[in-house]
Amino acid sequence: MKILLVPGSRGWAFDHRARDLCTLSFKHIRLHLKYVNKVKTSDQHHYDLIYPMSVNIAKKLNEETGIPREKMAVGITSLRVIDKYSVSFLKSFRGLNTASDEITRMLQSRLPIYKTRVGINEQLFKPATGKKETGPFVVGWVGRIDQQGYRKLKGYDLVTSALKNINVKLDIRTFQEKVPREDMVSFYQGLDCFICSSASEHIPLPVLEAAACGVPLITTNVGIVPELISDSSKGFIVPRKSDAFRDTVQTLMNHPEKRREVSKNIRQTIVDRWTLEACQSDWENFFLSMW
CATH class of the missing domain: 3.40.50.2000 (Glycogen Phosphorylase B;)
Structure with missing residues (x-):
């Protein structure tokens, strides 16, 4: 065929x-x-x-x-x-x-x-070797903010509101930047956690990419997320509220052993099934x- x-x-x-x-x-x-x-x-x-x-x-x-x-x-x-x-x-x-x-x-x-x-190509999207243990806690986010409809759908303002009073660095990639796919690998590898704050999604692809890189996920219950994160050892599915994102980021900041557990498990989930x-x-x- x-x-x-x-x-x-x-x-x-x-x-x-x-x-x-x-x-x-x-x-x-x-x-x-x-x-x-x-x-x-x-x-x-x-x-x-x-x-x-x-x-x-x-x-x-x-x-x-x-x-x-x-x-x-x-x-x-x-x-x-x-x-x-x-x-x-x-x-x-x-x-x-x-x-x-x-x-x-x-x-x-x-x-x-x-x-x-x-x-997902797990050989391209993979965890960093010798990941940093010092420096600011880096939270990643990917989405469109060039139009108000997309900005609301992707939840960018929810995330900035959630993080404004805690000691983290928000690192984002947007539609306008047109970042080559290969360059996104280093973006994910530099994160301590990744937030998907969307109201609805099909997959979403950045969640798969971040998961393949072993990045702990904090995400709304959209798309394939409940299939990917079957329990709390693999990530966090939270309500679409600023305080839920903030509380979960702080949990990961305060419990490095939990970050390591989730990182290992979500990467293995990708290797086994995705x-x-x-x-x-x-x-x-x-x-x-x-x-």
């Missing part, structure tokens, strides 16, 4: 996911990659299936090339997609998948959807289900 993966543009999450999938050796499928502005109408005849990495990309591809939606499978990558598009529109695609149990539960009674975990290879069969089974 020959499949074309279609990200929107270089350097963002969908591009990373497509490129990661292309590094894997599948038994029954062959993956190729083209960015959406490079796809031609004739490509529908050269591939058994076209997989745009999001519904928005699929809609654009359909409108600009005329490739029919029944020739495409597509990923449901946020709750906002469910609010934006009708069930009948989503049903018009050949197949649907998602990484999120939450999205699966919301949609499975209304339309068929396939659960596919998204893995590598690219561990998630490979999810994707192959999904694609083959449409052949």
Whole structure:
């Protein structure tokens, strides 16, 4: 089965996911990659299936090339997609998948959807060797703050409010900075903990990346988080409130042995269950289900 993966543009999450999938050796499928502005109408005849990495990309591809939606499978990558598009529109695609149990539960009674975990390259994203034991306590955060809607969705102001009266350094990476993926590894490796303060998410990818680097996580209950953090030995799922973030950061600051325990356990969880290879069969089974 020959499949074309279609990200929107270089350097963002969908591009990373497509490129990661292309590094894997599948038994029954062959993956190729083209960015959406490079796809031609004739490509529908050269591939058994076209997989745009999001519904928005699929809609654009359909409108600009005329490739029919029944020739495409597509990923449901946020709750906002469910609010934006009708069930009948989503049903018009050949197949649907998602990484999120939450999205699966919301949609499975209304339309068929396939659960596919998204893995992480644990050889790229890995703990630092000789991690610092002195210096400021560094809290990491990743998200968009360039638009008020994203800023609220990602919870940036909740985090700054939580940390303003405690002795920590907040280190962030934002959409506008366009940090290369390889450079994000050193960012995570320099953290003492990582906060995800989102109101809703599909994965979220920075949580997987930080976890692979052995960074203790403090996160809201979004996306794959409850699958990744099954108990308090692997991280902290907290209410979406400033005082909850602050109290948990202080717990980690005051208990270095707890930081070490969580760091070791969350890294091992990634190695055991969330590598690219561990998630490979999810994707192959999904694609083959449409052949």
